[in-house]
Amino acid sequence: MRELLKKASVNKFIAATVITFAAAFCTFAQDGLPEPGPAKPIAIPAVKETKLKNGLTVAVVEKRNVPIVTVQLLVKTGSFFEDADKAGLADMTASMLTKGTKTRSATQIAEEMEFLGGSINSGASWNHSSITMSITSDKLNQAMAILADVALNPTFPQSEIDLLRSQAIDGLSYNLTQPGPLSNYVASAYAFSEHPAGGTVASLSAITQKDIQEFYKDAFLPGDAVLIFAGDITPAAANTLATRMFKNWKQPKFERKEIIVTMMEAPPETPEVSSSPAVPPVVTEILIVDLPDSGQASVSYVQPVNKGRAADRVEEGANADYYVASTLNSVLGGGYSSRLNQEIRIKRGLSYGAGSGFAWRWDKTNFSTRTQTKNESAPEVAEIVVKEVQRLADGEITASELDPRKAVLTGGFGQTIETTAGIVGALSELYTFGIAASELNAYSNGINRVSAQQIKVFAKANLLGGKIIIVGDHAKFKDDLAKRFPSVPVEVVKATELDITEPDLKKKQ
Numbered sequence: 001m002r003e004l005l006k007k008a009s010v011n012k013f014i015a016a017t018v019i020t021f022a023a024a025f026c027t028f029a030q031d032g033l034p035e036p037g038p039a040k041p042i043a044i045p046a047v048k049e050t051k052l053k054n055g056l057t058v059a060v061v062e063k064r065n066v067p068i069v070t071v072q073l074l075v076k077t078g079s080f081f082e083d084a085d086k087a088g089l090a091d092m093t094a095s096m097l098t099k100g101t102k103t104r105s106a107t108q109i110a111e112e113m114e115f116l117g118g119s120i121n122s123g124a125s126w127n128h129s130s131i132t133m134s135i136t137s138d139k140l141n142q143a144m145a146i147l148a149d150v151a152l153n154p155t156f157p158q159s160e161i162d163l164l165r166s167q168a169i170d171g172l173s174y175n176l177t178q179p180g181p182l183s184n185y186v187a188s189a190y191a192f193s194e195h196p197a198g199g200t201v202a203s204l205s206a207i208t209q210k211d212i213q214e215f216y217k218d219a220f221l222p223g224d225a226v227l228i229f230a231g232d233i234t235p236a237a238a239n240t241l242a243t244r245m246f247k248n249w250k251q252p253k254f255e256r257k258e259i260i261v262t263m264m265e266a267p268p269e270t271p272e273v274s275s276s277p278a279v280p281p282v283v284t285e286i287l288i289v290d291l292p293d294s295g296q297a298s299v300s301y302v303q304p305v306n307k308g309r310a311a312d313r314v315e316e317g318a319n320a321d322y323y324v325a326s327t328l329n330s331v332l333g334g335g336y337s338s339r340l341n342q343e344i345r346i347k348r349g350l351s352y353g354a355g356s357g358f359a360w361r362w363d364k365t366n367f368s369t370r371t372q373t374k375n376e377s378a379p380e381v382a383e384i385v386v387k388e389v390q391r392l393a394d395g396e397i398t399a400s401e402l403d404p405r406k407a408v409l410t411g412g413f414g415q416t417i418e419t420t421a422g423i424v425g426a427l428s429e430l431y432t433f434g435i436a437a438s439e440l441n442a443y444s445n446g447i448n449r450v451s452a453q454q455i456k457v458f459a460k461a462n463l464l465g466g467k468i469i470i471v472g473d474h475a476k477f478k479d480d481l482a483k484r485f486p487s488v489p490v491e492v493v494k495a496t497e498l499d500i501t502e503p504d505l506k507k508k509q
Contacts, residue, residue, distance in 0.1 A: 042414040042444055045423060047437040048235040052243060055223030055251045059437060060238040061230040061423050069140050069231035070420035072132040073151050074428050076226075077219035079126045079197035080361070084501070088199020089207055090124040092164060093215045097122045097131060099160035101153040106160055109146060118143050122150070126197050127361065128432045129219065134421060137232035141241065148245035151220070156212050168204050179298035179471040180372055182289060182495065189500040190287055191302035191467050192366045200501065223251045226431045231420040282386045282393075285467045286485060287505075288492040290474040297378040297472025301369040301385045305462045308363040309433040319439070321458070323446035325358050325365065328455045330405040332356050332392060333369055337404070339388050340369060348384075350377050362433060367463060375476035379484045382468050389466070392459035397452040410444045471495075 045061040052058065075094075082089040098120060099106040113120050118135035120143075131151055135143040175181035188196045195203075227246065229238040283301070307321040333340040333356025340354040354371035369389075373381045416422035417440070430439055470477070474492060481490070491505075499507040 042410070042417070044441050045230075045417060047427065047440070049437065050235075050239050052222070052246065054246070054249055055221075056242070056246055056249065057226040057431075058239055058242045059226055059228045059427060059431070060233065060235040061228075061420075061427070062234055063230060063420060063423070064232050066420070067137045067232045068134060068420055069137050069229060069233050070132070070134045070424045071140075071144065071147060071230075072130050072228045072424045072428055073147065074226045074228060074431055075129040075220050076127075076224045076432055076434075078124045078128045079195075081219060082195075082215065084195040085203055086207055086211055087195040087203040088168065088197070089203075089211055089215050090129060090219070091197060091199070092161075092168065092204070092207055093212045093219070094122045094124040094129040094131075095164060096156050096160060096212060097150045097154045099164065100155050100157045101149045102155055103153070104146070104149060106157075109150060112146055113143065116143050120147065120150070124197070126194070126359070128428070130428065132424070140233065144241055144245050152246070152249055154216065156209055156216070158209055161207075161209055161212065165204055165207065168199065169201055172198060172201060172204070176495070176498075177291075179291060179294055179296055180370070182291070183298040183300050183370075183469050183471045186287070186289055186471070186498070186500060186505070187300060187302045187366075187368060187469055190469065190505065191368075192304050194366075196500070202501070221251055222246065222249045226428075228424050228427050228431070230423040230427075281488075282390045282464050282466065283468050283485070283488055284465050286382075286481070286488050286490045287467060287469045288474050288478075288481075288490060289469070289471040289495055289498060290492055291471055291495045292473050292475070294375065294472050296372045297375045297470055297477065298370070298372050299378050299381045299385065300371075300469045301382075301389060301466050302469060303367045303463055303466030305358070305365045305367050306363075307365055307462065309360045309365075309435065310362045319435075319442075320446070320449075320454075322360070323443075324450050324454045324458045325367075326409060327402075327406060327447055327450040328392065328458055329356055329358055330409050331397060331402065331455065332388060334405070335408055337408075339391075340371070340385065343384050343388060344371055344373075344381055348380075350374075350381055350384075354381075354385075360433075367466075375473045376480070378470050378472055378477045379481040382470060382481070383484045386468070389459070389463055393456060393464060394460070395456075397455060399452075402452055402455075406447050406450070409447050413443050413447075 045063060048060045048062075050058050077090070079087070079090045098109050101109070104112070109120070113133070116135060116139045118133055118139065120131065120133040122131040123129070131147055133143055133147055176185065185196050188194045199207075227242050233241075305325075307325065309319070309322060330338065332338055333354060335341070335355075336353075338355065340356060344351050344354040351371045351373045354369070356367070356369040359366040359368075369385050371381060371385075413426075417426055426440060427437055430437055468488075470481075493505050497507050498505060502508065
């Protein structure tokens, strides 16, 4: 009897809970979605800078709420500094830093960092090279000794070079069979007048130990480097640690930085948008990389933009271009609710996702959209992308669309700088382009000041006249492509005959 009463009581409780939930749901359904609350204020961290006698800049953000420190040694030299026939040299050099020093093997470096409970990584992008580690603050001294060792005393063992080269070539060879990575690879030469930062099979094969040693000697200089600390450390402690670990890093007599500035100030190789009153068509060329039997097709719209992030442009107030472009991208392809994803994925179900982005350089930025779809729908997707780029230039953006996209950007920025790794990443981008760390304070206001008209003007002046790249099984979509783009020149290159070092992208016969 007692058990029956207990069960009855439990059942009454469940029934009451269900009724309460149902009532709350009905109220919610009637009232609609609640209004969003006020935006959470973003706490911009203070950045304390000092410069060591050898020219090394030390930047510190004290964040004591969690006993973690993220450290990055940033060197303002990346793939732009390598010759095209040695493409991949910057990344290989940076990656080799953790593969052996005068006192530690690659295995010892990995094991010591693992024992300390931390991680260390190194590599290079187009704009910079870096070594980054995260560690609990009580183990920082021991971990910094490892970071300084790999930065200052690398030996570049031939056996590790051979292993890294083999892994890089294997990875690249696989990527060149996949539509998405292959499209990015082709775009570097076809649209942006660059070599791929990851290298080519030929260039990776040609890189020698001497090449790596010489690149390291020319690129890794304290006067062109920034040591960034973020986390549970005071500026005084960070400066003491930096001085102790890097005081023997010598700056050579010659100023290689002047060479870099000269290179960056050279006229860009990318074509300029016509200044005539006539508005160019959205797409001027279509490149097909024929990849028979590919499971999907990659569709991209690519266009170089003559707007860079160099520090002198910021001083002139031209950094507004960056905020306009970032907001434009949020509207077009910067997230789930962006126009491209709405049109391609949500409304038509043609892809799992579609997006866009700007890859910034000192003197320009590379704009591209990206999506993958079944081969048969590649022309339809290309047509949608073209229409959406055109709509940015001549359509309207309402406040109800623009304001949420701005909120996504500023909210994401706020989340980013709540972590030590995020703070380091944000500062790394600024220091890479010679932009003052105080620009962190300008981000939210810079985004919020962007108007719909500014986006429209930017798109019309910079995004029209681009090219489409489709990587996929050409036989499955060529007829539909011809119907949708009857007046656009189409170039077809078989994937097996591709060579991006040749002007026509085809291997010499």
